[in-house]
Amino acid sequence: MRLITRERYIGRGLGMWAFWLHRLTGLAIALYLLMHIVVISSVVGGAKNFDAAMTFLKAPLFILLEMGLIAAILIHGLNGLRIVLFDLGYGVKKQKEIFIGAMIIAVVPLVIAFAIALPHIIG
């Protein structure tokens, strides 16, 4: 007899969101590191080459992407601390509150970064 496994369970709880955000921001940060190495290695082609790369990266699009990077690092880092807390046995029964708290904390530096970057984005 052939058994059919039904589709996977789709979690809607806050913990599931935290899990996916953690995974996706982790991948985004890893991808950034790769691109970062590529950009920095342009220095091999001499000072002019490096300056050209830096000028290219001053475009508003890249500054916006940098804001995304800051957001990813804040989310990943703060949620990482939340997971470390659980592994140490703290706050397991307050996981939702801790996640919401971590995200509120993440918003503050992000807003400051945006305020600094805004003139560069608008030009």
Place this chain on the structure above:
Amino acid sequence: MTDSIKLTIYRRDPDLDTAPKYQTYEIQPEPGQTVLMALYHILENVDKSLAFRASCRSAVCGSCGMHINGKNRLACETQLAPLGNEICIEPLPHLPVLKDLVVDMSSFWRKYEKVRPYLITLKEPPASGKERLQSIPDRKKIDDFIDCILCACCHSACTLDAWSDGYLGPAVLAKAYRFVADTRDEGGAERLKLVGSEEGVLRCHTIFNCTEECPKRIPITFGIQEMKKKVVWGKLTGKM
């Protein structure tokens, strides 16, 4: 008269070996009617071929765990009224379907047996010939975890369980914790060895789906994390 409601039910007949389909039944709900009562109504009056598991009708036996409107619940304690006019009933996710809403639980029971889910004692029983006594605060420690009815609602909601065939899963680990936290039990070290592996507590990614879905509101992830702590300390101090 109340409006009729539509029940869309996952159907699959293994004898026909065709792809699963969804069949919709329209019923007139009665006040206080549960999903299980509605299923019995369909079985008795509309479609005698519908298969589902149920027994006690009072959220004690754990037979009627189902995926109802996107959530794992016990059909017997879930009322129709708050679910709206369209209700989708499916078998528990990522377990093999035997027929309609009946899933194959054999992998679940195999994992369950692995953690030795019974009291292990080394000391002689009390001379009085009565039960092994426990203080009230000690009993409080296992209050939540003795409520487990093994309905597999948490098990089939666990992302890591879906990803890894070998993972013991939340229900099994919660049962292990029920005995690890029990002061009368003396099999703690052995049990921690059983769950202290890659396929045990260390596989848990603290997603909390199990805790979200437990019909008995057992803080399952808390139990898993408590054991994780014990396992890690045991390994660091060389006691395990």
